[in-house]
Amino acid sequence: MIMCRRATELMSQRLDRPLRWPERLSLRFHLSMCGACYQCNRQFELLHRSGEGFDPDRKVRDPASTQ
Amino acid sequence: MPTTPDPAADDSPHHEKTQDRMRRLSAVRPRLLSFARLHLRNHATAEDAVQDALEAAIEKSDSFSGHSSYETWVFGILKHKILDIMRTQKRLGQWQPLEDENDDDAIDRQFQQSGQWQREARPVSWGEPEAVFENERFWQVFDACMIVLPDTLARVFSLRELMGLSTEQICQELAIKESNCWVILHRARLRLRSCIEQGWLTGDAI
Numbered sequence: 001m002i003m004c005r006r007a008t009e010l011m012s013q014r015l016d017r018p019l020r021w022p023e024r025l026s027l028r029f030h031l032s033m034c035g036a037c038y039q040c041n042r043q044f045e046l047l048h049r050s051g052e053g054f055d056p057d058r059k060v061r062d063p064a065s066t067q
Numbered sequence: 068m069p070t071t072p073d074p075a076a077d078d079s080p081h082h083e084k085t086q087d088r089m090r091r092l093s094a095v096r097p098r099l100l101s102f103a104r105l106h107l108r109n110h111a112t113a114e115d116a117v118q119d120a121l122e123a124a125i126e127k128s129d130s131f132s133g134h135s136s137y138e139t140w141v142f143g144i145l146k147h148k149i150l151d152i153m154r155t156q157k158r159l160g161q162w163q164p165l166e167d168e169n170d171d172d173a174i175d176r177q178f179q180q181s182g183q184w185q186r187e188a189r190p191v192s193w194g195e196p197e198a199v200f201e202n203e204r205f206w207q208v209f210d211a212c213m214i215v216l217p218d219t220l221a222r223v224f225s226l227r228e229l230m231g232l233s234t235e236q237i238c239q240e241l242a243i244k245e246s247n248c249w250v251i252l253h254r255a256r257l258r259l260r261s262c263i264e265q266g267w268l269t270g271d272a273i
Contacts, residue, residue, distance in 0.1 A: 003182025006086030012253040015087050015235045016227070039190040043260045046196050049231045053206055056095055 002026045010039045014047045049058050082126045088128065088137060092121055099145050105213050106140040106149045106225045116152055120145040146230055150240065153222070157241070162218060171254050177261060190260065190266070205267055212262035216255060224247060 002010070010019060010027040019027065031038050052058055096117065103113035124141045131140050156162050170192055177188040184190075199205050226232045226240065227248075234248040241248075 004184050005178045005182040008257060009249075011255050012256050013177055013249050014229060016252060030139060036184050036189040038193075039192055040260065042196075043190055043264075044256050045257055046193065047259060048228055049196070049200075049211065051231055052200065054098060054142070054229060055207070057096065057136050058140060 002030050004030075004034060007031070007034070007037045008040055008044075011037070011044050015044060072157075085128075088125075091137055092124060092141065095141060096121065099142065101210065102229065103145060103148065105210070105229060106222065107152060108214075108218065108221060112152065114149045117145065118130055120148045123148075147229070147250060153240070162222075173256075174254055174257050184252070188261065190264065193268070194262070201225055205263075208263050208266040209259075210265060212259050216258060216261065218254040223251045224259070227252055 007027060007030040011031075013019065014024075014027065014049050031041055098115045098118065100113055104110060107116060120141065123144050127144075131137060135143075135266070144255045152169045153267075177185055179185055193199050213225075216224070216239050223237060224242070226237050227234065234252070237248050238245045243251075
């Protein structure tokens, strides 16, 4: 059974490399039990998409406000 | 009295296209600048990079194929400029990616000895991703949190998540081990999420 800190390592690495199946399994199990890690995982996934904020074809980011 | 030709009166299709592109370049410039600033972490260097990219876009205007939007094409030019500048900075020893494997205090503070979250550090919901992305305040907090992130963490995070390079490409660029890259990204993400959560949900000034 992995702890939250280790779970955050796996959820981070999952965005950069394919996890091995034991890693995948223990992460999935942990996420099903831990609400805080479930939220953390969603936040990492959101940060992983933060490049979309600069996509010129998506007007999600108002450049005037980031001067 | 001799009349000089008024450039504004030139309504040839070529001239119109140039005018349109100039307008689009100046419209996309602020976004290019904030993108460059997050990577280069210095306003003057970012200004130079954007200026170079805009000049290159005007010079090479004919080579724009139209497969992507014009703005996306200009962004592509800027990405190359940023990577060039980072390579030069690294060659000149102006910045050195940290290789230290030491514990990171800011992250240690988020967890108990046992590896569980500290009670006050437990992540909470930010709401629906689409709504988050459309919230101006989110991007302000995001930028502010990127600025306070330590140099190496911020640069590696930007290369991975904003530039979209793979960790393999980042290792090659920065001459660090891929495993080190994963450690850096994990720290960057944990720090960013914590900073954003504090700054955004509580509305505290960061």
